[in-house]
Amino acid sequence: MSGVTEPLLVAVPIAGAVLAYAIRASSWRSAVLVTIAVFHSAIVVLLWRQSPAPIDGRWIDLDDLGLIVLSVASAVFLSVAVYAAAYLRSNTPRGGRVFVSCLLVFLGTTSLVALSQQLALLWVGLEGTTLSLAPLIYSRHDRPSLEAVWKYLVLSSVGIALALLAVFLLADAQAADAGARTLLLTDLTSRATLLDPWWLRAAYIFALVGFGTKMGLAPLHTWKPDAYGEAPSLVGGLLAGTLTTCAFLGVARFTQIATAAGLDQFVRPLLIAAGVLSLVIAAAFIIGQSDVKRMLAYSSVEHMGLLVLGLGVGGVGAYGSVLHMLNNGLVKGALFLAVGNLVLAAGTAVAADMRGMRMVRPATALLVLAGLFAISGSPPFGLFVSEFAIIDGTLQQNHPWIAIITIGLLTLIFVGLARMIIAILYAPRPEPLDASAPERERPPFVIAPAFLMAIVLLLGIYIPPSLQAALARAAATLGGHSP
Amino acid sequence: MMQSATHLLLLLVVLTDFAVLGTSRLSACIRWIAFQGAVLGVLSLLVGGDLAWNAWLLAAGTIIVKAILLPAFLRWAIREASIRRDVEPLVGYLASMLLGGAALGVSFGVAVSMPATVRNALLVPVALVTLIIGLIVLMTRVKAITQVIGYLMLENGVYLFGITLARRVPYLIEAGVLLDVFVGVFIMGIVVFHINREFDSISAANLSTLRES
Numbered sequence: 212m213s214g215v216t217e218p219l220l221v222a223v224p225i226a227g228a229v230l231a232y233a234i235r236a237s238s239w240r241s242a243v244l245v246t247i248a249v250f251h252s253a254i255v256v257l258l259w260r261q262s263p264a265p266i267d268g269r270w271i272d273l274d275d276l277g278l279i280v281l282s283v284a285s286a287v288f289l290s291v292a293v294y295a296a297a298y299l300r301s302n303t304p305r306g307g308r309v310f311v312s313c314l315l316v317f318l319g320t321t322s323l324v325a326l327s328q329q330l331a332l333l334w335v336g337l338e339g340t341t342l343s344l345a346p347l348i349y350s351r352h353d354r355p356s357l358e359a360v361w362k363y364l365v366l367s368s369v370g371i372a373l374a375l376l377a378v379f380l381l382a383d384a385q386a387a388d389a390g391a392r393t394l395l396l397t398d399l400t401s402r403a404t405l406l407d408p409w410w411l412r413a414a415y416i417f418a419l420v421g422f423g424t425k426m427g428l429a430p431l432h433t434w435k436p437d438a439y440g441e442a443p444s445l446v447g448g449l450l451a452g453t454l455t456t457c458a459f460l461g462v463a464r465f466t467q468i469a470t471a472a473g474l475d476q477f478v479r480p481l482l483i484a485a486g487v488l489s490l491v492i493a494a495a496f497i498i499g500q501s502d503v504k505r506m507l508a509y510s511s512v513e514h515m516g517l518l519v520l521g522l523g524v525g526g527v528g529a530y531g532s533v534l535h536m537l538n539n540g541l542v543k544g545a546l547f548l549a550v551g552n553l554v555l556a557a558g559t560a561v562a563a564d565m566r567g568m569r570m571v572r573p574a575t576a577l578l579v580l581a582g583l584f585a586i587s588g589s590p591p592f593g594l595f596v597s598e599f600a601i602i603d604g605t606l607q608q609n610h611p612w613i614a615i616i617t618i619g620l621l622t623l624i625f626v627g628l629a630r631m632i633i634a635i636l637y638a639p640r641p642e643p644l645d646a647s648a649p650e651r652e653r654p655p656f657v658i659a660p661a662f663l664m665a666i667v668l669l670l671g672i673y674i675p676p677s678l679q680a681a682l683a684r685a686a687a688t689l690g691g692h693s694p
Numbered sequence: 695m696m697q698s699a700t701h702l703l704l705l706l707v708v709l710t711d712f713a714v715l716g717t718s719r720l721s722a723c724i725r726w727i728a729f730q731g732a733v734l735g736v737l738s739l740l741v742g743g744d745l746a747w748n749a750w751l752l753a754a755g756t757i758i759v760k761a762i763l764l765p766a767f768l769r770w771a772i773r774e775a776s777i778r779r780d781v782e783p784l785v786g787y788l789a790s791m792l793l794g795g796a797a798l799g800v801s802f803g804v805a806v807s808m809p810a811t812v813r814n815a816l817l818v819p820v821a822l823v824t825l826i827i828g829l830i831v832l833m834t835r836v837k838a839i840t841q842v843i844g845y846l847m848l849e850n851g852v853y854l855f856g857i858t859l860a861r862r863v864p865y866l867i868e869a870g871v872l873l874d875v876f877v878g879v880f881i882m883g884i885v886v887f888h889i890n891r892e893f894d895s896i897s898a899a900n901l902s903t904l905r906e907s
Binding site: 380 | 832
């Protein structure tokens with residue numbers, strides 16, 4: 212079945228996008244959306260059950276790292292689709308039909324990124340994911356969202372253009388090796404010693420800047436708070452849960468090649484510096500933040516920093532990084548959807564005006580509270596395991612200072628997050644909520660984030676053997692190992 | 695013969711870079727960027743040295759997208775949104791030219807220190823200078839539509855790097871890249887249109903309400 216199913220993961224969502232655009236009745240469009248999301252997840256579950264096949268030079272194929280990214284994308288999209296179907300029943304965003312089509316194009320291009328074994332194809336997919344979300348950020352059609360989408364477009368486009376330059380520079384690094392197939396990942400890693408180191412270094416720097424902009428690593432994160440703050444929450448979940456994960460895959464692919472070529476001493480300091488700087492910036496802006504969605508954006512900057520930090524220290528850190536990519540994607544999806552419920556109920560994302568939400572939305576409040584602990588890396592959630600592995604990695608690789616700085620910054624960030632979330636949930640409300648808000652919580656709005664949160668909780672308690680094996684193999688290609 | 699034609703075209707690319715940098719009229723900017731797109735299309739044929747049907751198709755696609763469709767779309771956006779005709783630089787034209795000259799120097803400096811490859815020695819610095827001048831236009835012009843022009847030029851620089859690689863990137867991929875650029879600029883153009891309607895001016899300087907308080 213290998214080789215036949217993978218292209219379907221790209222083709223079916225794209226075909227669904229066209230179909231959804233042709234349908235006039237909004238309930239049928241939502242049905243198409245959910246059906247395709249379920250189909251996608253079912254295929255991904257099937258792919259986990261088959262034994263891993265060797266990669267043989269096809270452009271679209273599945274390796275361990277790709278499968279993990281694909282799983283994050285699929286799970287987050289499934290809950291976003293269920294949430295969106297319920298959301299679209301009571302809200303009609305401007306642009307109507309385009310909304311569902313853009314979501315489905317996003318799913319198709321995300322799958323393309325995860326499945327690409329050819330780096331230029333990965334680039335084409337990543338640009339597709341970027342563009343498909345732009346109309347969704349602008350779905351409110353007001354001035355702030357216009358500003359947000361402009362910043363998102365300009366910064367992402369420049370970043371992605373530099374990433375394309377990195378891909379071309381990599382093709383130049385292959386110039387001396389006549390036997391290699393152009394930009395194919397297997398050939399780049401298995402024949403890495405034949406790559407020209409000068410061009411490879413240049414390619415790596417541009418890749419880190421280009422894909423780093425898309426990830427939202429500091430100091431190239433400035434589009435992030437605006438886009439996350441202005442986009443509808445379910446789009447924020449896709450941005451923070453999936454898009455950044457795809458961009459990280461770009462950095463990871465280049466790191467695989469550089470590691471195979473023996474350039475780890477060159478790339479590691481770059482990754483560590485980018486990671487620590489992102490943590491510092493995130494901590495600085497989370498303390499004293501007044502808008503809950505913007506705070507989640509800075510939390511995303513923090514976690515992107517942790518991902519590249521883990522990659523940079525290597526060893527157990529690389530394993531932690533891959534596991535953290537999985538955990539972070541899932542928990543970000545859950546948190547954006549859950550916080551979105553509170554924002555919809557309160558009619559604002561300004562934390563000072565959102566008080567006592569526990570009384571208004573009890574089930575969501577419980578999820579947000581769980582999300583707060585999960586995202587701060589507390590046991591028993593999966594992020595505890597992965598953050599622990601990353602910090603353990605820094606110690607094992609003899610970077611005690613980085614471990615101390617990281618723990619200090621994570622503590623600061625936890626305090627900042629907790630102060631705002633606790634106030635939103637438990638502080639007494641000055642006046643009751645206005646009557647226009649819907650009275651009770653509708654089940655899909657709770658089930659969707661709860662599903663993702665349950666996986667994160669499960670990953671903190673038990674990692675299935677097949678996942679464990681995939682994580683270990685993926686970490687090995689990044690110059691790391693499992694603990 | 696082929697070689698000297700390539701050199702001439704590369705020189706034209708650099709000249710269009712400076713023409714966009716120095717011109718004060720928006721319509722002239724768009725005309726220059728369209729001309730640059732056409733030159734890129736011809737270059738992709740000449741430098742590739744491969745005259746198979748898909749090479750012709752790619753060259754034709756490049757010219758259609760970069761020299762005809764996107765410029766026409768930008769002209770439409772200017773007309774429909776009734777944008778004022780001048781460029782409004784943050785940095786004066788003379789200073790922009792000097793920056794461009796510095797970029798040219800840096801590009802050739804970097805190219806000299808690069809390890810030798812099989813490809814045309816002039817290509818790398820020309821691609822680099824186009825990329826850097828694109829960034830300069832992007833950062834020093836107030837209007838959102840001029841930023842789109844800057845992005846197009848930046849993209850042209852990267853594209854120049856790609857179509858002339860010593861190792862040919864598969865045509866399918868090049869077509870995908872072209873499609874992405876087309877859709878990207880298209881979406882940007884639509885946003886520019888909405889910015890103008892909302893703010894009654896197309897200045898990106900108005901876009902400054904979202905910031906940390």
